[in-house]
Amino acid sequence: MGYVSPSELAAKMVDAGQAKILMSTRDTVIRAYMAGAILALAAAFAVTVTVQTGQPLLGALLFPVGFCILYLLGFDLLTGVFTLCPLAVIDRRPGCTWRGVLRNWGLVFAGNFAGALTVAVFMSIIVTFGFSTAPDAIGQKLGHIGEARTLGYAAHGAAGMLTLFVRGVLCNWMVSTGVVGAMVSSHVSGKVIAMWMPIMVFFYMGFEHSIVNMFLFPSGLMLGGQFSFGDYLVWNEIPTVVGNLVGGLTFVGLTIYATHARTAAGAARVPPAPAPSPGAAAGSA
Template sequence: MSYVKPTDLVRGVIDAGASKVMLSARDTLIRAIMGGAILTIAAAFAVTISVTTGSPLLGAVLFPIGFIMLYLLGYDLLTGVFVLAPLAWLDKRPGVTLGGILRNWGLVFLGNFIGAFAIAVLMAIVFTNGFATAPNAVGEAIGHIGEGRTVGYAEFGASGMLTLFVRAVLCNAMVATGVVLAMVSTNVIGKIFAMWMPIMLFFFMGFEHSIVNMFLFPSGLLLGGDFTIVDYLIWNEIPTVLGNLVGGLLFVGIPLYVTYGRPAAARTLRPSRRERALMQRAASGDSADAQGVDEPIRAGA
């Protein structure tokens, strides 16, 4: 069967986390750069669809194409390794240390940013004809997204920061689910369908994804958005990274590990008082009672 049961799935997730931590710096960076680039091309694609068709839902339905492509190729996102690497540490895999996890996160963050920023520059060129004209409709929309999701939060102060953080938590509750579901099937069609569902949900709901934002906000600045780099870092990227970390671990990684990676002892059924009395009498050698023991116990089994 192509379906991987949860217990086996968690074993696979832990194996994947250990391999990520032990990967060389060169390969970690390359895979993270490509992961960031492919995901953010898909983000540009989804925004283009939303603007040109007037249907944000259609953009959300098609956005998971990028996520699916990068995970089928084995590339990495920060939101994914936030879940995979800690589970390998909790499972005490040889060579997996907190220092190794932080190294992995740092390299993946850097690689994702390089890939996303490269796409931001390239798409800004496309949207402005090489900076020779004003941004087209899609470029203007991206600039407004950057404003609304930085200074838009700042207008509400602490309440805005709380909203931003919660959106980031909910985002990686879905994205990390997609990362895990990539391993729930052993065939490509099953993997695609399983990954598609949570990614479509997070994008349409407008949740905050740190890697997508590495594209949207630099693009917005290049395309004339009315916000600053400090606005981007304080009122989006930093809280989003922290929220993504919390959401992935709290809603996906830890629950799966606790119940399937380290399940509690199975509950055993205790015989009733009457059944215990009959068994004691049978054990004492009372043949008359012993003949009547088996049937009641079977009937109550």
Template sequence: MAYLAPAEFVTKMVDAGESKLLMSTRDTLIRAYMAGAILALSAAFAVSVNVNTGNPLIGALLFPVGFCMLYLLGFDLLTGVFTLVPLAVLDKRPGASWAGVLRNWALVFVGNFAGALTVAVFMAIVFTFGFSEAPNIIGVKIGGIGESRTLGYAAHGAAGMLTLFIRGVMCNWMVSTGVVAAMMSTSVSGKVIAMWMPLLVFFYMGFEHSVVNMFLFPSGLMLGGKFTFIDYLLWNEIPTVVGNIVGGITFVGATLYSTHYKTAPKRVVA
């Protein structure tokens, strides 16, 4: 499995950020839609595994399959563009601007949400036989996740909001590490192994991923969760998005860029 040195794969990070920033609106939306749909299906799969086995570790071990698929297919997640696209501006690439960064983030958000919502509707139909009966055990579990990760945070007030934000930061620290790790190898097997490790950590630790939540919470509402769409936005999605931005840029993008791409001069030893 070919391995690229940090200076090499960080250059690929900046190139990828530039490519995504300058991509057409059509392609950005299509790729974001497919990424949101595939990751949502992977989340439904992992929850199903957790319920059926009673072992959350097994679900966490298997969840990254969806992330690997969407990455290898060249689709875009919000968490990834949070980290990569700003690098094009930091590197002063032609045509790169902060307005362009915000445009890209907005388009990917819309595409991811549409894809995740599509799968949420599909899975709600599956879990209820076309809304003709009460949700099955997996549907009940998803509804419970929606309640605990909105009203559960709200019950703790400011401390709950801080916890939610930090879980968002930690999530994209791991997820974007997975995005970057895939650039370390030029083989499919190397990319998959490198991506798998940080994704396993994120999912098992219960950190907050903005795109996974685009599936869990709308589907939770359809499956009888006792919370509202406003609860979801205020006590999960918006703080999670902010945390994902901070985690991806601070602990992955800017850190690797500053030390492996814009390396400081070596010390002169007397």
């Protein structure tokens, strides 16, 4: 009863993209800030669970709680607007332009980063007792994640950059599948189930999410990670953002729009069933 058909889903995606492009600067930034902060808390939660239990799968299983919370509250992640906003321009919605898309992306990026950075500072204070002691086990883990996912890629040169980009593509393929999957249901339970599965996949597989990384890497730098802010930008954030854009827009947004909002001519035509003969109709139950 709570299921939305694919054609209705495509229309809802375009509607959502239009609403985000036309949203005020204040609302866009506030919603992006809260999304970045909540997702960062979820990442901190998942890392804590992984360190304390030694079970990465358990951390990945629980991480989607943050994504579900921010989506249900109507907050915006960069990965989601990458997928939805261009569809409103392609569909020629009133007031929607590529300039508006870029404005939305810029504001959401800034808001997400500010929210994630806030939580990075808070978590760094927690795991060091206000920077008065060495980082605890969770803080050390955060520092090592930053090293492995910057210098680790840099050690492989162009091949490392390609790997980073592809992980970014796969990440937003899954994350945006969760975003639009939630639109398939009109019930909270259905939305949560649709979001939980692909988000768990991306986190456990180690794919690169630009907003999660806005938390992991600044906190890693504050906790003694042996990499620089430049390493973070060049060998993670920038390629990840590009990969997230390609993955979400290509494999989710444009794919669903092309086949459900702009169905190819003749694809949906079903020949009418022959009318039953009077004798057959009379004999049927």
